[in-house]
Amino acid sequence: MNRLRVIAAIAALLVIAGLAVGTAPTTDDDVVAPFTVRGGLGDTIETRVLTVEALDVTRAASLDVSYFEGLGTYPSQLDTDANWIVVTVRLTATIAPVSLSNARLSIGDEEFRASEFLPRPSINDLLAGPGIPVVGSLAFEVSDAALASGAAGSAELSFPTQFSTQLDEIATVELDLSDLDSVADYRVAKAVIVDGGE
Amino acid sequence: MRAWLRRNRVALVAIGVFAPALVWVLYGLPVVNQADNGPRIVEVAAGDTVEIQGYEWTLTANIEIAGEGIPANKIPGGDALVAALVEVRAVDGTPGEESCTATLTSRANGVERSWRAESLPSEYGYGLQSTSASYCSPAGDDFDYEMVFLTPDGAYETSTVDLVMGTESTVYRFALER
Numbered sequence: 009m010n011r012l013r014v015i016a017a018i019a020a021l022l023v024i025a026g027l028a029v030g031t032a033p034t035t036d037d038d039v040v041a042p043f044t045v046r047g048g049l050g051d052t053i054e055t056r057v058l059t060v061e062a063l064d065v066t067r068a069a070s071l072d073v074s075y076f077e078g079l080g081t082y083p084s085q086l087d088t089d090a091n092w093i094v095v096t097v098r099l100t101a102t103i104a105p106v107s108l109s110n111a112r113l114s115i116g117d118e119e120f121r122a123s124e125f126l127p128r129p130s131i132n133d134l135l136a137g138p139g140i141p142v143v144g145s146l147a148f149e150v151s152d153a154a155l156a157s158g159a160a161g162s163a164e165l166s167f168p169t170q171f172s173t174q175l176d177e178i179a180t181v182e183l184d185l186s187d188l189d190s191v192a193d194y195r196v197a198k199a200v201i202v203d204g205g206e
Numbered sequence: 207m208r209a210w211l212r213r214n215r216v217a218l219v220a221i222g223v224f225a226p227a228l229v230w231v232l233y234g235l236p237v238v239n240q241a242d243n244g245p246r247i248v249e250v251a252a253g254d255t256v257e258i259q260g261y262e263w264t265l266t267a268n269i270e271i272a273g274e275g276i277p278a279n280k281i282p283g284g285d286a287l288v289a290a291l292v293e294v295r296a297v298d299g300t301p302g303e304e305s306c307t308a309t310l311t312s313r314a315n316g317v318e319r320s321w322r323a324e325s326l327p328s329e330y331g332y333g334l335q336s337t338s339a340s341y342c343s344p345a346g347d348d349f350d351y352e353m354v355f356l357t358p359d360g361a362y363e364t365s366t367v368d369l370v371m372g373t374e375s376t377v378y379r380f381a382l383e384r
Binding site: 141 | 273275276282283284285317319320321322355356357358359361
């Protein structure tokens with residue numbers, strides 16, 4: 009009887025060990041992969057360092073950026089041979105000001121970086137302190153092919169806040185870009201600090 | 207048992223000595239090194255004066271202005287404007303000319319968060335005193351350094367004004383008068 013118990017225990021251990029080995033991450037990338045916190049348009053997405061709410065998404069052929077406030081001159085119009093996808097977001101840093109330089113729009117396997125051509129004060133320049141919400145726009149120059157692909161219905165706008173995202177949380181907004189009507193000229197508003205701090 | 211202990215006493219003593227030493231080297235030493243590498247904090251009580259680089263620095267006034275919304279008083283609702291005035295007086299000798307950076311730092315609930323001094327406080331309807339400077343750039347003379355910070359409501363209660371001179375690692379932490 010005792011021998012049977014020992015055999016059963018060993019068998020059980022082998023099964024558990026087999027499960028552990030079988031389900032273990034196969035690469036180091038899996039072990040240190042970031043945690044994605046998802047939401048849709050209008051949802052409040054909270055991560056360790058950032059709270060994100062995507063308020064609006066627009067497709068345009070040209071951007072009116074006449075809000076420019078700075079020294080010198082800047083073109084009031086930004087044109088493209090492709091499409092502008094402009095996402096208006098409300099962002100609040102939670103611990104320290106964050107950089108949006110790694111924000112990207114993913115459509116299938118294609119990734120688009122946020123344009124650096126929006127003049128000051130854009131949301132990239134408005135380094136508000138923690139707990140202070142800022143509303144502004146991110147613009148992405150996206151090809152016709154990407155918007156016509158099946159993946160456009162499940163595009164993702166993500167906000168990695170640092171170059172290395174290992175084990176970090178990344179806010180990701182799921183967007184449907186497949187049915188957006190294109191407007192000829194979209195007036196982009198300058199980034200502003202808004203009411204509603206924590 | 208006693209015989210076993212006698213036979214192995216050298217090994218046991220060695221384990222008793224080297225095991226704690228190994229734990230110290232692996233875990234204790236890094237913590238101590240990290241603590242040594244942190245900035246040196248000089249606490250300055252409310253109203254006290256500290257001498258830094260040939261100047262006497264005294265935080266003489268501070269105020270919190272609650273945000274009523276941008277249309278009402280130009281300060282976003284849910285936020286507050288915190289202003290602090292530091293009198294800087296040159297003392298005998300050769301005062302330095304190194305600029306400083308100021309942050310308002312709160313430590314609520316064990317989380318440290320900082321806000322930089324605003325470069326254009328007039329955007330929030332705040333007017334500096336005519337004798338004050340909004341930047342910290344000692345030039346050998348007396349001056350009043352007036353800092354303004356935009357923070358969320360409530361940060362003021364747990365905050366200090368932290369000054370760092372140039373690239374120094376010392377933080378001069380001024381308590382606010384409440």
